[in-house]
Amino acid sequence: MTTGNPESSGPESDGLESYGAVLFDLDGVLTPTAEVHMRAWARMFTAFLESSEGQPPYTEQDYFDYVDGKPRYDGVRSFLASRGIELPEGTPDDPPDVETICGLGNRKNAEFSRVLESDGVQPYPGSVRLLDHLAASGTPMAVVSSSRNARPVLRAAGLLDRFPVIVDGNVSAERGLAGKPSPDTFAAAASDLDVSVDRAVVVEDALSGVAAGRAGGFGLVVGVDRGAGAERLRESGADIVVADLGELVGE
Known part of the structure; x- marks a missing residue:
């Protein structure tokens, strides 16, 4: 895990399972559909x-x-x-x-x-490892994606049944939610999971997505560097940046 202070204590260093919920973007975070x-x-x-x-x-x-x-x-x-x-x-x-x-x-x-x-599409192995880890700890999870294709992608990747809450482009349109960098879609997912935003983690690979997490006051914003650049992700609002979500699973 890459952090500004690797020796910091508290929920960040304890692991994502210490939060109330983890909200994942889809493309570029769970699957290489980006x-x-x-x-x-x-x-x-x-x-x-x-x-x-x-x-x-x-x-x-x-x-x-x-x-x-x-x-x-x-x-x-x-x-x-x-x-x-x-x-x-x-x-x-x-x-x-x-x-x-x-x-x-x-x-x-x-x-x-x-x-x-x-x-077709295969999920990132490190992302599946983190999903398994969070599921074992009973941490609620949601997918928050701007794409209207989120459900077909999740189904193709074999991940659809893992998420009780999916806020995608179709849900956003139905509810009148502003897209990223507005935090509205992430806030809606946290609400659907009955978790306050300050107890929820946002996991994003896009600059607009980490900006949404920062604007919404979420407890932790994780940037996944799939090409946007670690420094730019931090500047946009990521608290920590990793190259692969498997890095967030403790040994």
Whole structure:
């Protein structure tokens, strides 16, 4: 475990099981579907920018800076704003070939679904190790994801039955919850588990996700560095940063 003070005492050094609940992001935290999302975003935006004169190519850093961890349409808005590109909002029913905010978001989702169906997904072994450890200690757990595909991904990874509470993009839309970096979705999951936010742990790999954990006053915010960068995760609000969740399981 990487901490600012490795000899500190209290719940942080005692382990995640000393908290009332642990709230996990999904993509890039439990499953490597962040890689699938990254490829889907890259394919969609690369093709879109080819028709936009004078625009530099879409890069992996664009994903981490503007898209990672955000609800799909928010990610489209954020990236386009960074390039000074304006498009109509459209509606969630827009087909993928329509050049609106929603149309581009739906185009990305179609790419994601094709890759998930063809390749499947396996959870990170270290993440499963931590889930097993927390389950053995009776620690309540939830998944909090901006993705509307969270349940299919969890099912494909064999993890769906582990989580009594799943707050995904569909639940957020139904309840009118603001997406990350707002803390609303994490707060809703803690409430559903009947745990106060100061007794809940947020586990995130996205800058927007750790920012949500810090903004919400959660008891501990764990950053998982899958490419965003350890220092940037700390600057955004992570209390500790690990490269793999297996590091949080005591020997």
